[in-house]
Amino acid sequence: MTVPVKPLKTSIPEPELVSAGHTACQGCAATISMRYALKGLGRETIVVIPACCWTVLAGASKRSTLGVPVLHAPFAGAAATATGVKHGLLARGDETTLVMAWAGDGGTYDIGIQALSGAADRDEDILYVCYDNEAYMNTGIQRSGGTPRGAWTMTTPAGAERPKKDLEAILEAHHIPYLATVTPAFAEDMVRKFKKARGIRGFRFIRVLSPCPPGWKYDPEQTVRYSRLAVATGLFPLYEVEEGRLRLNRPLTPRKPVAEYIQGQGRYRRLTAEAIAAIQAEIDARCAALEKRAG
Numbered sequence: 001m002t003v004p005v006k007p008l009k010t011s012i013p014e015p016e017l018v019s020a021g022h023t024a025c026q027g028c029a030a031t032i033s034m035r036y037a038l039k040g041l042g043r044e045t046i047v048v049i050p051a052c053c054w055t056v057l058a059g060a061s062k063r064s065t066l067g068v069p070v071l072h073a074p075f076a077g078a079a080a081t082a083t084g085v086k087h088g089l090l091a092r093g094d095e096t097t098l099v100m101a102w103a104g105d106g107g108t109y110d111i112g113i114q115a116l117s118g119a120a121d122r123d124e125d126i127l128y129v130c131y132d133n134e135a136y137m138n139t140g141i142q143r144s145g146g147t148p149r150g151a152w153t154m155t156t157p158a159g160a161e162r163p164k165k166d167l168e169a170i171l172e173a174h175h176i177p178y179l180a181t182v183t184p185a186f187a188e189d190m191v192r193k194f195k196k197a198r199g200i201r202g203f204r205f206i207r208v209l210s211p212c213p214p215g216w217k218y219d220p221e222q223t224v225r226y227s228r229l230a231v232a233t234g235l236f237p238l239y240e241v242e243e244g245r246l247r248l249n250r251p252l253t254p255r256k257p258v259a260e261y262i263q264g265q266g267r268y269r270r271l272t273a274e275a276i277a278a279i280q281a282e283i284d285a286r287c288a289a290l291e292k293r294a295g
Contacts (some may be wrong), residue, residue, distance in 0.1 A: 012191050013039045017067035020055045027220025030054060030131045030256045031225060032184040034066070034102070035209075037129065040194025043068060044097045046089075048082040050112060051075040052104035054131070074112050078103045079119035082126045098198055107182040108135040109145030110163050120174035120203045127197050127204045130167070133212035143155045143214045150275055152217075152267040159270050161295035163282075167207060173243060177202040180240040183209040189238060189249055196240075209236045217266025229261040234287040239294070248294045252287040 017038035031107040038045065047066060049055055050073045059065045060073075073081035082101040088096050103112055107179045108130040115130060115225055135153045136142040142154040152159055152183040171179055178200045180189040197204045209230055213220040226260075230236035233256045238249040262268045273278075 001271065011188050012036070012266070015039070015043075016255060017043065019065050019067065022269060025212075025220070026212055026224040027211075027213040029184050029208075029212065029223050030052075030104075030133065031057060031181075032223070033190070033208045033210055036184060036187055037100070037102075037189045037194050038066070038068065040191040041100065041127075041198050044253040045199070046071065046085055046097060047097050048054040048073050048078055048085060048099065048101045050081075050101075050103050050107045051108050051138070052103060052107055052131075053133075054104070056138070062230050069237050071244060073101075075114050078112050079109055079115040079124075079126070079128055082128070083119050083124045084125050085121075086124065089247075098123075098127060098132055100129060102129050102131065104136075104138070105130060105132045105146030106144045108168055113145075113170075117170075117174065120205070123176065123202045125201055125203070127206070129206045129208060131208045131210040133210045134164070135212075135215050137212050137215045143184055148279075150268060150271050150279065152270065153215075159268075159275075168241075172204045172244075174203070175222055175244070176205060178204040178240070178242055180206045181209070181236065181238055182206060183227040183230060183238070185239060186231065186250075190288045193240060215267070217269075222264065226261065226265070231257065232256045233258045233260055233261045234283045237290055239270075239290065240290055246290070246293050248290065252291055253288065255283075258283055 018035040037220050045068045048071050049058055057065055058070050064070050078101040082099045086099040124168045132146050134146050136144050142155045143160050147160045149163045150159045178197055180193045182193055211226045231238055234252050235258055238251055240247055259276055
């Protein structure tokens with residue numbers, strides 16, 4: 001006798017706006033993230049993509065992987081291009097279509113930060129998303145401003161000496177109406193935040209922690225596990241900031257030791273016990289500060 005299986009209850013919409021047949025690496029979190037983002041945003045969305053992995057994944061014109069319009073932008077100009085698209089829509093009387101800039105950490109932390117800052121400062125009515133895989137993955141794994149201290153890249157073979165740039169602090173300094181962090185291991189949280197961002201006017205920013213199997217040097221099947229561990233260790237807290245008010249979306253205490261997250265990632269193979277202890281201390285201090293701010 002076959003027992004009928006009850007469908008899993010979920011708040012995630014069923015329509016799919018990312019098609020099969022794209023060219024992403026196995027276990028690519030950036031494709032999972034785009035899938036959830038568009039589930040939250042819906043079809044009335046235009047995606048602006050600068051040079052990054054998704055430039056390739058989206059596909060050439062008329063054969064796009066995405067079920068929404070896509071515009072490819074210069075590496076440094078994602079935010080500026082998205083701003084122009086939004087003003088063009090407004091000039092045509094379209095006030096409902098959302099424009100999303102979707103850029104990697106290289107095009108956000110480094111090459112595109114001037115246009116990003118300008119759009120945030122003007123409070124342009126766009127959503128800017130950084131899918132952060134913590135290096136320039138599309139061009140061969142070079143260090144970016146988003147690369148964590150101690151991580152191997154082709155340009156930091158002994159491990160990055162500089163700490164990761166605090167991008168959220170930079171965006172908060174622009175007094176934007178909405179900022180959030182997400183990662184694909186927590187799908188419902190991610191879809192909810194994109195839905196919420198759609199309903200807010202002004203400049204919105206979401207950073208996605210996007211594990212990369214070839215860049216981080218781990219087995220592709222572990223992508224969701226590392227996304228989850230990043231949150232469970234406090235390395236990547238899930239929170240949102242609305243009009244300056246911070247709300248934690250998952251508790252930061254108790255936490256798993258960061259060594260569980262580091263273990264198995266080849267990019268951290270040179271880290272010493274002392275270096276791991278230093279990373280743990282940094283996480284503990286940051287989590288304590290976030291908990292205090294959240295009240």
